[in-house]
Structures are given as C-alpha cells and as structure tokens.
Amino acid sequence: MRTSRGIVENQQISNVKDLVLILLKERSGMEISPTLVPGFGVYYSIAGFHIPADNIIKHYREAFLEVKGYVSFPSCSICRSTSLKLEVLCPNCRWNDLLRIDLVVHYECGFMAGVEDFIKDDQGVIEKCPKCGKTLKRVGIDYGRPGLGFRCQRCGTIFQYPLTTLRCDKDHVTTLDKLNLERYPVFTVSSDLQKVQPVIDLIQKIERELEHSLGVRAEALKIIKGKSGTVHLAHVLIYFNNKVAAIEVLSEGVNIMEAMSTVSKAVDLGIHFIVILDEKGAAEYRKVLNPAYFTLVPMRGGRFEDFKDVLLESVYSIVKEKNI
Numbered sequence: 001m002r003t004s005r006g007i008v009e010n011q012q013i014s015n016v017k018d019l020v021l022i023l024l025k026e027r028s029g030m031e032i033s034p035t036l037v038p039g040f041g042v043y044y045s046i047a048g049f050h051i052p053a054d055n056i057i058k059h060y061r062e063a064f065l066e067v068k069g070y071v072s073f074p075s076c077s078i079c080r081s082t083s084l085k086l087e088v089l090c091p092n093c094r095w096n097d098l099l100r101i102d103l104v105v106h107y108e109c110g111f112m113a114g115v116e117d118f119i120k121d122d123q124g125v126i127e128k129c130p131k132c133g134k135t136l137k138r139v140g141i142d143y144g145r146p147g148l149g150f151r152c153q154r155c156g157t158i159f160q161y162p163l164t165t166l167r168c169d170k171d172h173v174t175t176l177d178k179l180n181l182e183r184y185p186v187f188t189v190s191s192d193l194q195k196v197q198p199v200i201d202l203i204q205k206i207e208r209e210l211e212h213s214l215g216v217r218a219e220a221l222k223i224i225k226g227k228s229g230t231v232h233l234a235h236v237l238i239y240f241n242n243k244v245a246a247i248e249v250l251s252e253g254v255n256i257m258e259a260m261s262t263v264s265k266a267v268d269l270g271i272h273f274i275v276i277l278d279e280k281g282a283a284e285y286r287k288v289l290n291p292a293y294f295t296l297v298p299m300r301g302g303r304f305e306d307f308k309d310v311l312l313e314s315v316y317s318i319v320k321e322k323n324i
C-alpha cells in the first residue's frame with residue numbers, strides 16, 4: 001500500500017512541476033494563491049488546473065515554489081474543516097426559516113412588526129398601531145423605523161440581529177467567536193526558476209538531445225540537495241554508472257555573480273559541471289575554473305545547433321571517462 005501511494009505522490013509532484021513550467025513559459029502571474037472552494041476545501045490553481053492544497057504544500061520545493069506569504073481561512077472549532085456553511089437562525093427557537101422585513105415600532109406600547117402589519121390610510125401612510133389601536137402621526141416621535149429586521153416564520157419572533165452559526169461538512173456547529181483559522185501559504189515561482197526562464201526552451205532541447213543522440217539518461221530542471229543541506233536547481237542532470245553530472249546554461253552577458261553562484265553550486269553538489277555560456281564568458285572563466293571539475297562550452301550565436309556537437313562531445317567524454 002505504501003509503495004503505490006508513493007508512486008501517486010511522485011506523479012503528483014511531476015504534474016505540479018510541469019504546471020509550474022507552463023506558468024513560467026506563459027510568463028503569466030508568478031503568484032499562486034490558495035482558494036477556498038465551498039464544500040471541497042482549499043485548492044491552488046496553477047496554469048488553469050486546480051490542485052488540492054495538501055498535494056502542493058508537502059512538495060512545493062520540488063515543484064520550484066517559494067513561500068511568499070500566508071492567508072487564513074476560517075475553520076471548524078472541532079475538526080478544523082474549512083468547508084463551512086453560514087447559518088442564520090431565529091434567536092428564540094433557532095429555526096432557519098426567516099423573512100426579511102422593514103421594521104416599525106410603536107414607542108408607547110412597544111409593539112414592533114413589519115411595516116405591512118400596521119394599519120395604513122388611503123395613501124398607504126402608517127395610521128394606526130394594530131396592537132393598541134392608537135393613531136400614529138409623526139415618525140421619530142410616535143413611532144420609529146429602525147430599518148430592516150427578520151421575522152421567524154416558525155415562532156413569529158421579530159428581531160434585528162439573527163443568531164449566526166457555522167456548520168462544517170461533518171455537521172459540527174461553531175459560533176463566530178470560537179472559529180479556528182487555517183493558514184495557507186501564498187506561493188511564487190522560485191527565483192532560481194525565474195532566472196532560468198530565458199533559457200528554459202534550450203534546457204529542454206538539451207535534455208531531449210542527450211537522450212536521443214547519446215542514449216544518456218538526462219533530466220531537465222531538478223531540485224537537488226547539496227552537502228551543506230542547501231537545495232539547488234540543476235538545469236540538466238546526467239545520470240551514468242551510478243554517478244551524476246550537471247549541465248548549467250548561463251544566459252548571454254553573464255555577470256561574475258551568476259558565474260560564481262554556479263561555481264558554489266558545483267562545489268556544494270560535488271559533481272562535474274558542464275557550463276554553457278557565451279564566448280566572452282567562456283574565454284574569461286577558462287583561466288580560473290579547474291577543468292577537472294568544469295567543462296566550458298561556448299555558446300556561439302546562442303543557437304543550439306551551433307554548439308550542439310561540442311556539447312555532445314563533452315558529455316560523451318565525461319560519461320565514457322568516468323565509466324572506466
């Protein structure tokens with residue numbers, strides 16, 4: 001049972017991951033907020049798909065999401081369900097068959113009812129109190145109009161404020177003052193993945209090419225943990241003979257900070273890195289990076305076809321060499 005559940009969960013992660021990638025490619029809003037679907041619970045909508053909150057919260061890092069903030073939803077005080085229904089009840093008999101009425105109160109005798117219960121003249125103006133029969137002339141002096149209220153259709157009680165309770169999907173009743181709150185994260189696409197956005201198509205092309213031309217198992221955009229415990233986003237991971245190497249694509253005009261973060265990523269992961277970067281960058285970093293740990297592939301003109309062969313050769317030599 002455990003195994004089959006694990007598989008389902010893994011599928012769910014890759015589904016969420018794929019949806020986040022769609023979101024990134026569409027360049028639509030990078031913020032993913034929870035929504036409460038009455039009767040069902042809390043969902044996140046990514047690229048038009050609704051995913052139950054638990055499926056995302058458990059594995060959000062693997063799906064390239066970061067927590068940006070939180071929002072709260074009211075929940076049952078007994079079972080913490082967020083599926084709540086507001087009930088408006090008669091404060092006298094607690095029945096819920098109520099009618100909205102326009103209230104009139106006769107100050108002298110204290111009678112209060114809906115405007116339709118008072119006796120009116122030919123013009124439809126309030127004339128007499130139905131309880132004591134006295135004439136009502138001036139609003140605000142003889143009688144008042146406090147506004148809208150309710151009449152219980154079961155016991156006839158008239159009141160301004162109904163009793164409000166919340167009933168959960170398991171039939172527990174909570175009052176407003178005892179309500180619980182459930183906090184849910186608001187996610188955003190991780191800054192690491194947002195940085196990858198300009199080269200995402202290239203990364204996926206590389207993944208397909210490695211499998212197709214070299215028969216090497218490759219995986220694009222993967223979250224892996226380094227020796228320090230930090231999680232890194234690898235652009236492409238290459239698996240061979242129980243070992244792993246990575247391909248990193250640096251966009252054109254890469255700055256020293258970005259190049260350095262690739263270096264520290266490689267050091268923390270302790271694996272060989274093939275870095276694809278523009279020719280100027282390649283010439284510069286060739287002087288400082290140790291070829292035992294880094295293979296630099298210059299990106300000529302930024303087109304995959306122009307550096308494809310050099311890349312395939314580099315991958316091939318690493319896979320072959322480390323295989324021996």
Ligand SMILES: [Zn+2]
Nearest residue numbers: 076079168172
């Ligand atoms: Zn409940």
Ligand SMILES: [Zn+2]
Nearest residue numbers: 090093152155
């Ligand atoms: Zn009632």
Ligand SMILES: [Zn+2]
Nearest residue numbers: 106109129132
């Ligand atoms: Zn009266």
